Amino acid sequence: MAALETREQVAALGEKYKYGFVTDIEMERAPKGLSEDTVRFISAKKGEPEWMLEWRLGAYRRWRQMREPTWARVHYDPIDYENAYYYAAPKSAADGPKSLDEIDPKLIETYNKLGIPLNEQMLLAGVAVDAVFDSVSVATTFKEKLSEAGVIFCPISEAIRDYPELVKKYLGSVVPVTDNFFATLNSAVFSDGSFVYVPKGVRCPMELSTYFRINAQGTGQFERTLIIADEGSYVSYLEGCTAPKRDENQLHAAVVELVALEGAEIKYSTVQNWYPGDEEGKGGIYNFVTKRGDCRGARSKISWTQVETGSAITWKYPSCLLRGDDSVGEFYSIAIANHFQQADTGTKMHHLGKNTRSRIISKGISAGQAQNTYRGLVSVHPRAANARNYTQCDSLLIGGKCGAHTVPYIESRNKSARIEHEATTSKIAEDQLFYCLQRGIPQEEAVALIVNGFCREVLQQLPMEFAVEAQKLVGISLEGSVG
Amino acid sequence: MSALPNRRVEDWKYTDLRNAIEGEAVASAPVARWSVTLSGTVEQNELPEIMARGTHGEMGTVAAAHAKSGIFLHVGKGEQGTVHLELSNAGHGRALIVVEEGASLTLRETMSVGDFSNIAIEIVAGPNAQLHHIREANADGESVRVSDYSIRIAQGATYRAHFADFGAKLSRTELHIALEGEGAEVHLSGVSVLGDGGHADVTTRVTHSAGNAQSTQLFKLIAGGKSRGVYQGKVSVAEGANGSDSRQTAKGLLLGERAEIDLKPELEILADDVKCAHGAAIGDLDPESLFYLRSRGVAEPEARALLMRAFLEDAVAEITDEDIRAEVWSHVEAALAELTA
Amino acid sequence: MLEIEGLHVAVSGKEILKGLSLSIAAGEVHAIMGPNGSGKSTLSYVLAGREGYEIISGSIRYRGEDLAAMAPEERAAKGVFLAMQYPVEIPGVTTMNFLKTALNAQRRARGEKDIDALGVLRLVREKAKALHISEEMLKRALNVGFSGGEKKRLEILQMALFEPALAILDETDSGLDIDALKVVADGVNGLRSSERAMLVITHYQRLLNHIVPDRVHVLYGGRIIKEGGKELAHELEAKGYAEIIREAA
Numbered sequence A: 001m002a003a004l005e006t007r008e009q010v011a012a013l014g015e016k017y018k019y020g021f022v023t024d025i026e027m028e029r030a031p032k033g034l035s036e037d038t039v040r041f042i043s044a045k046k047g048e049p050e051w052m053l054e055w056r057l058g059a060y061r062r063w064r065q066m067r068e069p070t071w072a073r074v075h076y077d078p079i080d081y082e083n084a085y086y087y088a089a090p091k092s093a094a095d096g097p098k099s100l101d102e103i104d105p106k107l108i109e110t111y112n113k114l115g116i117p118l119n120e121q122m123l124l125a126g127v128a129v130d131a132v133f134d135s136v137s138v139a140t141t142f143k144e145k146l147s148e149a150g151v152i153f154c155p156i157s158e159a160i161r162d163y164p165e166l167v168k169k170y171l172g173s174v175v176p177v178t179d180n181f182f183a184t185l186n187s188a189v190f191s192d193g194s195f196v197y198v199p200k201g202v203r204c205p206m207e208l209s210t211y212f213r214i215n216a217q218g219t220g221q222f223e224r225t226l227i228i229a230d231e232g233s234y235v236s237y238l239e240g241c242t243a244p245k246r247d248e249n250q251l252h253a254a255v256v257e258l259v260a261l262e263g264a265e266i267k268y269s270t271v272q273n274w275y276p277g278d279e280e281g282k283g284g285i286y287n288f289v290t291k292r293g294d295c296r297g298a299r300s301k302i303s304w305t306q307v308e309t310g311s312a313i314t315w316k317y318p319s320c321l322l323r324g325d326d327s328v329g330e331f332y333s334i335a336i337a338n339h340f341q342q343a344d345t346g347t348k349m350h351h352l353g354k355n356t357r358s359r360i361i362s363k364g365i366s367a368g369q370a371q372n373t374y375r376g377l378v379s380v381h382p383r384a385a386n387a388r389n390y391t392q393c394d395s396l397l398i399g400g401k402c403g404a405h406t407v408p409y410i411e412s413r414n415k416s417a418r419i420e421h422e423a424t425t426s427k428i429a430e431d432q433l434f435y436c437l438q439r440g441i442p443q444e445e446a447v448a449l450i451v452n453g454f455c456r457e458v459l460q461q462l463p464m465e466f467a468v469e470a471q472k473l474v475g476i477s478l479e480g481s482v483g
Numbered sequence B: 001m002s003a004l005p006n007r008r009v010e011d012w013k014y015t016d017l018r019n020a021i022e023g024e025a026v027a028s029a030p031v032a033r034w035s036v037t038l039s040g041t042v043e044q045n046e047l048p049e050i051m052a053r054g055t056h057g058e059m060g061t062v063a064a065a066h067a068k069s070g071i072f073l074h075v076g077k078g079e080q081g082t083v084h085l086e087l088s089n090a091g092h093g094r095a096l097i098v099v100e101e102g103a104s105l106t107l108r109e110t111m112s113v114g115d116f117s118n119i120a121i122e123i124v125a126g127p128n129a130q131l132h133h134i135r136e137a138n139a140d141g142e143s144v145r146v147s148d149y150s151i152r153i154a155q156g157a158t159y160r161a162h163f164a165d166f167g168a169k170l171s172r173t174e175l176h177i178a179l180e181g182e183g184a185e186v187h188l189s190g191v192s193v194l195g196d197g198g199h200a201d202v203t204t205r206v207t208h209s210a211g212n213a214q215s216t217q218l219f220k221l222i223a224g225g226k227s228r229g230v231y232q233g234k235v236s237v238a239e240g241a242n243g244s245d246s247r248q249t250a251k252g253l254l255l256g257e258r259a260e261i262d263l264k265p266e267l268e269i270l271a272d273d274v275k276c277a278h279g280a281a282i283g284d285l286d287p288e289s290l291f292y293l294r295s296r297g298v299a300e301p302e303a304r305a306l307l308m309r310a311f312l313e314d315a316v317a318e319i320t321d322e323d324i325r326a327e328v329w330s331h332v333e334a335a336l337a338e339l340t341a
Numbered sequence C: 001m002l003e004i005e006g007l008h009v010a011v012s013g014k015e016i017l018k019g020l021s022l023s024i025a026a027g028e029v030h031a032i033m034g035p036n037g038s039g040k041s042t043l044s045y046v047l048a049g050r051e052g053y054e055i056i057s058g059s060i061r062y063r064g065e066d067l068a069a070m071a072p073e074e075r076a077a078k079g080v081f082l083a084m085q086y087p088v089e090i091p092g093v094t095t096m097n098f099l100k101t102a103l104n105a106q107r108r109a110r111g112e113k114d115i116d117a118l119g120v121l122r123l124v125r126e127k128a129k130a131l132h133i134s135e136e137m138l139k140r141a142l143n144v145g146f147s148g149g150e151k152k153r154l155e156i157l158q159m160a161l162f163e164p165a166l167a168i169l170d171e172t173d174s175g176l177d178i179d180a181l182k183v184v185a186d187g188v189n190g191l192r193s194s195e196r197a198m199l200v201i202t203h204y205q206r207l208l209n210h211i212v213p214d215r216v217h218v219l220y221g222g223r224i225i226k227e228g229g230k231e232l233a234h235e236l237e238a239k240g241y242a243e244i245i246r247e248a249a
Ligand SMILES: Nc1ncnc2c1ncn2[C@@H]1O[C@H](COP(=O)(O)OP(=O)(O)OP(=O)(O)O)[C@@H](O)[C@H]1O
Pocket: C011, C012, C014, C016, C034, C035, C036, C037, C038, C039, C040, C041, C042, C043, C085
């Protein structure tokens, strides 16, 4: 990994949330509120087949009977689900992604500003991007190059049209329609997200990534991502997220499903930088996300890495169902909560097959008046002989007004299984800080340096191209937390 | 009363009381009685109804409501004493134990009755008081027993307690502990040795409300047969309770093919100048150690027994009273012998 | 360069330095010796500006400025360097990255341009070689898992890199093997110049054979109770503290 560019990161701070701008573009929306008609509207906009509409309507009816979960350590005013738009798309992008030279220049410019040039020549070599703007995908790069390898990488709405058999087989097979309140809502109104299929034995030739952007006001984003790695294949996928600065809270309720068949490996990384709200806790994204990976085949592996720095509220537990014998699940997480942010995040590792292994490394940082909770489950089923888990869960507190909480559930029903869990909570060590100061490093930079060191094990898991970016984000997110 | 606590209630996730006993049996249970042995300067009185005011969990509240009478033990300022409470009649019971400033008490609890017992005990340790508490619950596959302790520790006082549980149809020990003064200390330890269909749940809630207080916890669980061992421990550090130092360790050894161990060590930290850590682990006996012993000529059953004793050793060693420790240890040995037989 | 006058310092409400005066001119090397707990490290921390060291009275002037008024990082940028008795471990931060960050932070504070990653690497390599510090060590997290002697050598590497005007070495010799002692002494001597001053805290005369001091001070009970030329170190070694303290009393 590249050396930590702490110096540059602090110099580059300038504005605190540099992605807070709004793109002024003509939008088309669904009528406000949520009803069967909204669901029909979305389905029609996407030109979906009948079975997909039925699937959505089923979810919608179910959702109407569900209640919002309250067990997480997050507090917010009731969400008015009738007072939001469930679909918003730039008029110019209404027919889905076009070839790159046909895209509205305003969108190109937006993504340039976000540091995601959609022009293939300018892109990071070796990274294909699907750009999702509010409810639609506006561009997918390197499609041809990928299809040469047999890899399908496209917006999910396109996959529903073009690969119905794959979608029917796998959609909802990891996160059932009725899984939880937010997942069911997503199943009813999901707009766009990415679809990936990597055929048998193929090692995906480049990093795949999706860049989610919320732009429109009063709109929720309900992305749906489905990744299938067929036998013996490998894919690394990264998502990034930003949104404009607004006083209102916007809802983002995504569902991500991963399926790894025999011998396949999926590496899924997230750099989540949704607008966190201002220093007084006004505005920011409500990030209620269901992510689950199914190690369906023997010797498969799913690895989650997340850097969660944004959002007013994060409610997110990327999990692994370790069903195949000898399958492996990993969860590497950095969660930073500053000012009035609230994060309740962690993972679940369900050991179902024999010799399954899992590893959890979680680094939580709380500053300002934020509350940061790690919540995790390691469960070993009676059949999961020789299962192994190792968990390390560390929390760092910066200032006396914030909170750090650790809630692990450890359940074993197989005598040959071994589970180990360690957790610590402390403040930034005064002697480390003094050592840095004595060598001339100013306070804020010293904190960024020490925190980056604290997070290193997780940062190292990120693909090279994104590690440096993530390190900068760590420094920026903690701005104003000391002194 | 409303429905009994069950697995849908977060705090009772691993201990379903509703499944173990009828609500009717709980409602109609008699008032529990103890036989009390005192030495040193301890006063014993009838507990006036009005005096129960500790923070209890669901069942402690039920016990306090049902037990019209109870016992009140008092150790005056600077005095010393020992108490042995032997539960002689099952049912809802209530006790208040006050150890005044600078006083010290060794409190021993045992039980020889089965059936359904639901005990709420409130303990108040005054400034610089010293309390050593040892509780043993015998193996009894038929009985359902709930004990709910509410313990307040003043500045400079130390509460040291050990809970040895050999399993019941359902056994729940709940500790609500508040470190209320600077320099207060709590040291909890325990062993659960469970065979067959036994169940034992230790649930602790330790709150650091004042600064510079210390809490340690060390619990060891062995689950054989189709037993279930549970440890849930929550340590909370209140805002401003700087200098808090807390360490929590829970380890389980799963021996039975159909046994289960559930651990939930929880931290809730609202102050920044703290040192808090917890560790939890579940596993089988270490095959390498087993092999090592066997290669030195120790037969397998003996080697296993040796390693199990070693596993429990440090938790039992937390009992500072030598005689009581030896007695608890002999009961642990007996339970282990039964497990490995 | 450094003038300390009537310095009283308390830590956690306890007075440790009780009227210490000391002055070091540019170009000089002074040694401080004294029994355990006499306040040597306390003095070094006060000079570096560690939090929790409360100056009750007295003054510290550094190049004519009030040192006590400056933030620790400001002192560093102005050339105050403290090689610590117990260097701190910082997990996850590689040594090389730390050196680069610190060097450029100091330069920036002085209005100088940053040195790029490659430039720093070259510089560090050159200094590391002289101190027999391996490349591999520079890739590891700062001081984490370093042996006692390795930590001390890394402190000297930093001194060589930052080229401070006032270097304070707090027991840099303890934990070093004989060869390393020589290497460290060479490093220190290499930095000696008419613009720099050094304050060497040590328990052993041995180091002072290599770094020959201009003055030697004996610190006891938070005060300098005796001072003299380099021969004082020999006298101490021969008589022990007890006798010197008795004589001074
Ligand atoms: N935080 C503190 N609270 C109370 N006393 C302290 C504190 N820090 C240092 N002291 C005391 O101050 C005295 C001087 O300590 P100092 O570390 O300066 O000694 P020293 O001369 O460097 O000793 P050594 O030769 O062992 O390194 C000692 O008695 C020490 O115990």
